[in-house]
Amino acid sequence: MGKNGRKIMKRPFLLLFFLFGCTTYSSAMTRIEYNEIMLGSPITEVTRCYGEPYRVCNIGNGATRYEFIEKISMNNELVVEYHYYLTVVNGHVVNKSVCEENRPAYDQLFREDPNYPTYP
DSSP states (O other): OOHHHHHHHHHHHHHHHHHHHTOOOOOOOOHHHHHHOOTTOBHHHHHHHHOOOSEEEEEETTEEEEEEEEEEEETTEEEEEEEEEEEEETTEEEEEEEEEEEOOHHHHHOOSOTTSOOOO
């Protein structure tokens, strides 16, 4: 193998580095994954399968609420967020709920330059 053969062998590594080295991955739950979680599941199993939650809150009476988020974007703009809540008692999921959050209306009406004069 000559010099050209060594260069070719190095290029796939560089290609893989640029494809995967420059991206960021955040653990997020999807609707399908949320639906797979059964009541009574151990929370350790849930976090092992789906990653760490966005937030964990103590809600009293020995219960803890785990929050996972799914963000859906279109053309690099956030369209909707789903917040998946799991209520945990004694290390097991006892309740599930979902909250949908849409973009505020003022974001949809935002102009690029609000100081630009508009004429009737």
